[in-house]
Amino acid sequence: MPDANRTVLQGTVDLLILKTLSWGPRHGYAIARWIEETTDDVLRIEEGSLYPALYRMQKRGWIKSGWGESDIGKRIRIYSLTPSGRAELRAQSTQWELMVKAMARVLKPA
């Protein structure tokens, strides 16, 4: 069920990106690396799917972009969190934690 997987992941990817950017501005490749490292490859996502998410979040005003340089000095887009993105991160984190707790309560007795 790749489609279902993808939709579940959609919200997760947004949250991951917001969390990543909360440490500071970075480009898409760096975001992918950070997610890869911190989740120990548990959340195996196609790196390409980050970009539509980035564009969508930028449109919603959660993140903004400017231009910076890559490791070899090429022009590359750098994303950073906006105040409304920070608020969104807080809201989504809370929601996520609530859900995790609820799921844990449901699953523990089993």
Added chain:
Amino acid sequence: MRHLLRTGARLFWRPAADDQVDEELREHVDMLVRRLEREGLSPDAAREAALRRFGDLATVRDECRALAHDEEDQMNRQEFWAELRQDAGYGARTLRRAPLYTTIAALTLAIGIGASTAIFSVVHAVLLRDLPYRESDRVVAIWNGYREGGALSRTAIAPPEFADVMEQNRSFDQVSAVSRSSANLTGGCTDGECEPERVVAYTVSPNLFTLLGAGAALGRTFTESDVAQGAEPVVVLSHTLWMRRFGGDSTVLGRSINVNARLRTVIGVMPATVRFPDAPIGFLRERGELWAPFSWQNNRGEERGNQYLGFLARRRPDVTLDQARVDLETISARFRTTFPSRYDQTTVKWGLDARPIREEMVGEVRRPLLVVLGAVILLMLIACANVAHLSLARGAARRQEFAVRAALGAGRMRLVRQLVTESLILGASAGALGVLIAIGATRGLVRLDPGMIPQLDATTVNGAVLAFAVLSTLFCALLVGVVPALRQSITSVHDAIRSGRGAAAQPRRRVRSMLVVAEVAMALVILVGAGLLTRSFLALQRVDPGFSPGSTLTFAVTLPRARYETAAKLVAFHEQLQPRLAAVAGVASVSAIDPLPLGGTNWSGTFHIDGQVVPPGGQDPHGEYAVALPGFVKSLGMTLVSGREFETTDGPAAPAVVIVDDRLVARHFPGQDPLGKRISQEGPTGPFATIVGVVRHVYRSGPAKEGEPQIYFPFSQHEQTPMSYAVRTTVDPLSVLRAVRTEVAALDPDLPIARVATMATLEFTSLARERFNALIFAVFAATALLLAAVGLYGVMAYLVSQRQAEIGIRLALGGGPRDVARMVIGDGMRMALIGIVLGTVASLAVARVLDGLLFGIEPTDPVTYVVIAATLAVVALLASALPARRATKADPASALRA
């Protein structure tokens, strides 16, 4: 439109956004590849692995591109509004900082917009709005059409003609005949007490209102049963009469009122919007106040020459106007065969003619109105050109401001937009003011109504009119804003900052000169129009009308047949009234006539001359008739050429006599003594009446209409019910009115006197429309001349200030003030002369539209053109002389230093 713009924008913008997406994704993959290579993969394997980890590149790219475009649109929109807000705020501040400029510019534009909007509101009310009838395009008026040479004249229909067309046509659902009459109303008021009153009445076929598709507001309109044998006589009231005489009392329905001494039951009241005829339909000119039914086809036994009916018909839906005309021609052909002498074709072509009622009602005002609209739009353009001058001059002063803004990074388009936004703000305030002016001016125009413009009183500033105002405002604002804006942006930033002035003056001067030339040309067109109309108006006033208005009171009486049933009673009334009025203090002479010159009605027909046999196929002589009391030549101030006037001895039993005019003599008795000749109104075999006097021709319908040969009959031998009195006084004519009323009431207390007016007023109103046109044009022309002069002066003053340095050098090098003045004036006159030449050419091209509005003068009248051109040249000279004088006063030293 918006879609097109966006598509167009994408042609430019999409590649940039797309490239950025591609660049970003490519960079990601490349970095991934580099890392994998560092981990030891071969370049090919690394790229393959990277692409696998990246996922479906093509899908991701498309998704990102779409999102990028959305965002870009959104950002552009936000940016646009933000910049607009900024521009508007900045513009408003700038305008506030220059109150004089802002006030003058806004007022000038407001006058232009207001005047055009006011005139457009009239055009809309009169020409564009529907008539208050159902499917009015199917309603036609039918006339006896006489075609002589190129001209077609339309005259009334005789009852037998109406009856025949009614039976024989295959084109019309319904036909109605209408006759103008008038009614003496007595009593009937709600509170019981009211003066006898005379109202405009029409005797109409019972189906008239059904034909028009206009229902009663209260009660009902007529049906066939209202004209059945022995039916109760009924009447329908107009809204105005109902309000005026009956106070809008709805219990008036079913009440009997006294109309021409006969009791009629009120069965209905029409809505205020329908006062048939709501605009002049041929000779049916006055709006109705009261209508009574009659089956005109029952009068088919009358003479075919006795033509006095208006004839309306509603086309069947499946019949076109042309088909209806063909049908009428078939009927006409039948008439010609059956009555060959009556419908003779040798000199004048006769045929029944149908014309849409809308043409009847607005046909004669369409051209004058459109001409006025054209003139006022020209005026608005001149106003725009003037404001464009002003903002150009301001633009020059603001060049440094703009240069600084450009240096700080404002793009060229952004600066243009700033200027356009500014002029839109200016335009909006001018437009709002203009609408207020239009509302006021519209009220004024309605009051100035010469009385013949249909639906003029319904003129309001409504949605369509507001739309016109908004459009003209936008147009003006763009014109005023764009021209200087484009000039502005040409200025190079560098030059402007460095010098602040002088640079780039050259192209701007050309634009200014073009504006002045256009202004002068447009002003000339308006001035020529005004000149032609004024000269035509003066020519009309110079026409000798054949009578002298002097100090004369006129009024009409109509003796009701019900009480004055015999000729003797009719004659007796006037025989008593005339000496009674003559005895009133201040009265010099008294007589009566019908129709009264300039009274708005006319009466004509064929006559026969004893001893002159009309050859077979020839046309019987035709002329205008009038009936008069003794002494009418003196009372009306007419001129007796030979013979005598009517006298009291020309009684019913005395030999029949007539008086004719000099036109009749010239046409029918050339080189003969007309006195003693005999003519007949009845038929070729008499009875004849002897010509006892010859008078000068009278212009009965106003000086613009010459009329036909005239014949006067003595009242005592041709008694009738309506007569109009002419009371010539040695004092103010209106001051004897009270005494006149007393004398009439003494003879018949129930008899109202109607149409009280002085002859001078009648003369004044007979030229009302010509005066109206000339006046409106004169106002426009004066404004146009003033604006053009101001524009020229402004430009010359500006140019002088720009060339201060050059002038200083000239003066310093020993050039005389005279040379400098000649140079400046020469510049101004060159522009003015080009404008005058262009304007003359344009006027000659469009003057044709004044055809038919002009009397006794050609649209290409050279005198008018020369005088106007000379006037404009003089004004231009003055407008350039003032700045020239100032230039010569310049101190060479300070001019050079500046």
